[in-house]
Amino acid sequence: MASIKPSVPKGTRDFSPAEMAKRNFIFDTIKSVFRKYGYQQIETPSMENLSTLTGKYGDEGDKLIFKILNSGDFLSKANPAALADNDSNALTASISEKALRYDLTVPFARYVVQHQNDITFPFKRFQVQPVWRADRPQKGRYREFYQCDADVVGSDSLLNEAEFIQIYDEALSKLGLQDFTIKINNRKILSGIAQVIDKSDSIIDLTVAIDKLDKIGLDGVTAELLTKGFTEADIEQLKPVILLQGTNTEKLTSLREALATSEIGLKGCEELETVLNYINIAPLQKATLELDITLARGLNYYTGAIFEVKTNEAQMGSIGGGGRYDDLTGMFGLKNLTGAGISFGADRIYDVMEELNLFPTEAVQSTQVLICCFDKNAELYALPLLQRLRALDVKAELYPAGAKIKKQMEYANSKQIAYTILIGSEEMESGLLAFKDMNSGEQQKLNIAQITEKLQ
């Protein structure tokens, strides 16, 4: 019987040892920074009750949730009307009670509400787990991918916003990025802008248009705004805001003038100033912090600060984003719990680091030394050395004897092992083993003490 070559489902991926080493380097770095800032890890189940997820991501989102078929005789509880109508959509809830998580935010909200009596607030948690979306797969878009989130709930202090900026700065600097921009905006400023031209109801049209400034220029933005019911006078009044320039402080000054009549707008300016001031006191390593009022991501969701991170070293969409929200847990009945959070785009960071060749050799190296034996006797001779190296925390392997030395060397090369030790009868007699640097090709005769010294 001919067998079919096995494969993985569309939009999912295997990760090889080399890929995992790089992914671990990214996740470990980010996690270590989260921890340093007092964030603690939680994990939630891969599957949630379908009712926990439904309705939280809009109609389009609901369709993209992977549902799990009930076990056993699921048809016994199937909705007969839906079956008769051949209505897949209506049938789903009766044959599927559980679904795979779609993001980490809704499960986190569920977690906070469910465990509210055991949690000490402010609660600073991070979570690094896969999520699943039944999206059409395409380059850079997968049906299973990791999200990497940190959130604090139960604290309205703007120190949290400042710390998120520092976390981005420290984590991405540690990963080796040299030039990246953390963009910051505030939802209250956007509200203020809409308010001063008396178009609070059109805030989405307004921000969508302003967001395109980079691509279509002022003329394009003007044209779009006119089609959306904004007047020439509105646009004239908006110009200083749309074309905001200068340092962050200069921008803030201009904004304060433009938003002088809007209480909420001025509140946004004040919040921004506080955050900028915290950062001035504790300066950033590599990041540029840029006030960008065109930044409007998650507009329906964020109520205060809005963040987005971009690298300036490669062509790539945002590699991080977040903001403050005032009602994360309301959907599960716990009202008025304020919070803020950020997310790292691990897959994109991976691609940037690959392009810029930023993965350090040690991060991707697995075994440090391979002991190659000519025969079974050498193997027995090698075992105590192997154990000694491992006791010193040297990652070491002994290639089982029997294979030709050439094959053993190929093995070392494919695993990018830095050193090899060759042991044959001559070496055992003299006590001097052939120690080879696999990068330079240089080979020396060393005794066990010298080898141990070198590898430690």
Place this chain on the structure above:
Amino acid sequence: MASIKPSVPKGTRDFSPAEMAKRNFIFDTIKSVFRKYGYQQIETPSMENLSTLTGKYGDEGDKLIFKILNSGDFLSKANPAALADNDSNALTASISEKALRYDLTVPFARYVVQHQNDITFPFKRFQVQPVWRADRPQKGRYREFYQCDADVVGSDSLLNEAEFIQIYDEALSKLGLQDFTIKINNRKILSGIAQVIDKSDSIIDLTVAIDKLDKIGLDGVTAELLTKGFTEADIEQLKPVILLQGTNTEKLTSLREALATSEIGLKGCEELETVLNYINIAPLQKATLELDITLARGLNYYTGAIFEVKTNEAQMGSIGGGGRYDDLTGMFGLKNLTGAGISFGADRIYDVMEELNLFPTEAVQSTQVLICCFDKNAELYALPLLQRLRALDVKAELYPAGAKIKKQMEYANSKQIAYTILIGSEEMESGLLAFKDMNSGEQQKLNIAQITEKLQ
């Protein structure tokens, strides 16, 4: 509208920060040992094609696989006959193409076959990921749980078996276990035992009965064997084997005598002796290695060594197991690839460590120091100190000002933070901050340099 308190699906768990810290300690320790022995991590997707999983775990296993409902209008491709018959089982394959992985072994086999041209053999991989089973949940049995496996494929060397024993020994010793037994057996010895009494066809009945020796004694085993068609003479001949005693070497000697007429039995003895010899050359730290011919787990699967690990410090089933198999990848068309593997039972190890109080304080501690401010001015004063501590890799937090100091202390206690620094106007004036050891309650007035020194 009253809202329902949210919950997680039956048999699944949230992991709190305290639980995650302990779980990470276990997984990080095991992973570091895997790496030290040359094993490299891979990850496979949570979902596999249903056809990849079906038929690999027996009929009972197939029922326990969580199936994912096809997206969109899944009824359009539903099997009409199955629908007409109300046959859930027959319908499944037509409305579900994907399923959640049931273990790590089948996805690993699929991985090896799919990527065989990119893999250098011997391939030593480890994998730590959740698996899902639609089992009836009960104490200690979950529908989502992590497996933690290491396997080597493409090497028949018994060095691998010896290294698995060392890996168990090193990892469990590092976790703080003081007294545990690694039981070893060999499938070929079991075959030999059946062969010498000419009952090769009844090997399963034989091993199932012998396996109960501890519980039902020799009389019980005898009675069971008689009901399964074994004769008194068979049992008489088996007695020396069933009642095997003494050191591993003595047991081997007895076995060699008893199995003298069985080629495969003697081969099993030889393999075992080789492994024991490797371990003699490189002795174990804390583990006792025990030859136990009643060990028969995975009989249909294992072809050589069989392992099982038990703690002697707590009442608990096996905390690890594994063995050698000769045909892992045959199910996907790649024949004759030998391999061996082991698994750690992370949930059980967690329970044992909890019972024996083995989690080190540093492992479960999150933040090292909390800075508590009396007011906003103190906050600004504290920021550079906070940054300095973090630059020294001290895990440090600043509690946002505004809360009463009592509440800030409660926060420190709930997070098990070791030290607090109190800053008010007096402290800022004198430059001497109140530094408190939260365990002893002792409080000192120290300047920033002294505090930095203490925490480094």
